[in-house]
Amino acid sequence: MKKILLIILSFTAIINALEITPKNVKNANTSLIVLNQKNIQNPKLTFDKHNINFFPYPSKKESYYALIPVSYYKDKKAYRVIVSYFQNNKKIFKGITLNVIDGKYKSETINVPKGKVSLSPKNKKRVEKEYKEAMKIYNTVTPELYLNGAFIKPMNSKITSSFGKKRVYNNTLKSYHSGTDFKAAVGTKVKAVNDGIVVISQNRFYAGNSIVIDHGQGIYSCYFHLSKMNFKVGDRVKKSEIIGLSGSTGRVTGPHLHFAFRINGVQVDPLQAITLLNKNHLY
Structure with a gap:
């Protein structure tokens, strides 16, 4: 039971460390990725083979942000966003899903x-x-x-x-x-x-x-x-x-x-x- 609880707590911490707004984004719109993590170096993300750098969050301590611009012509489907950074000389990877939906432009x-x-x-x-x-x-x-x-x-x-x-x-x-x-x-x-x-x-x-x-x-x-x-x-x-x-x-x-x-x-x-x-x- 104790082991299961630790796994649940660890999973919750990973989810809270990585936020995406909005998760369902229209084509030609922008999503914000926030990485809440202490003592890390060189945070980056990959979105559909495109590498994007994180920057220190201007109004949050120990947090980083990255903007994901979605092309007007991007296929409407779910994409896996992969985030990486170094912590204690170890490279760590995390993932989160971004759903690109149809903007239904006239x-x-x-x-x-x-x-x-x-x-x-x-x-x-x-x-x-x-x-x-x-x-x-x-x-x-x-x-x-x-x-x-x-x-x-x-x-x-x-x-x-x-x-x-x-x-x-x-x-x-x-x-x-x-x-x-x-x-x-x-x-x-x-x-x-x-x-x-x-x-x-x-x-x-x-x-x-x-x-x-x-x-x-x-x-x-x-x-x-x-x-x-x-x-x-x-x-x-x-x-x-x-x-x-x-x-x-x-x-x-x-x-x-x-x-x-x-x-x-x-x-x-x-x-x-x-x-x-x-x-x-x-x-």
Whole structure:
């Protein structure tokens, strides 16, 4: 009986040491893994063959966190997340299940100039170059966390197009809506959602005038189609500072703010990510 009790207590301790929120996550959403363990080194996790580092939990002692961004195109099924770390010179493994479920995103049809859908060789080359440059940035994980309190929204405005909608351009399915669109006339002020460092400040074919902020530890916020950009690459920006003005540059049908989020290089629902980070005091 005593042996059985010890096994039960040991199993309970393992479960409590590893937490996942949410356990059932929609495609293109983010899950938080929390590792509560003393005196450990080099904690890491593997999710579907992708390695992700843990960081010290900002508001919890002797705890670590990792963010798992789930791709929009990830297969809907159960995945085993494997966590490893060293303790007393011994490598320890733990596992927990993450269920990826269907986000059930809607579809929308958009009519745009033909040149913005069927690209000329020159524009195709430009798009490929801009994508490669951006992905190199998004896949960079800065060790420092720059956050200053909870995230805010980039503006208080009506959402005109939610994240994840299938985008049908001129009757051809091309992509999904990779951000959240806020209603904004040309010249509306756009706020930084938290502290960070500007890593992109340029005009791009699809996104138009773009500002991207690195918030540290793999978290990036993106602000597209601006009419004016107030910061350049390398500038430090504080939460609620006016980083630019909304506009209609790039591939758009009218003025608005396209707000997007990248975590560990993966495009995710920005509002779900912000809610998750704020709710769990990851700052």
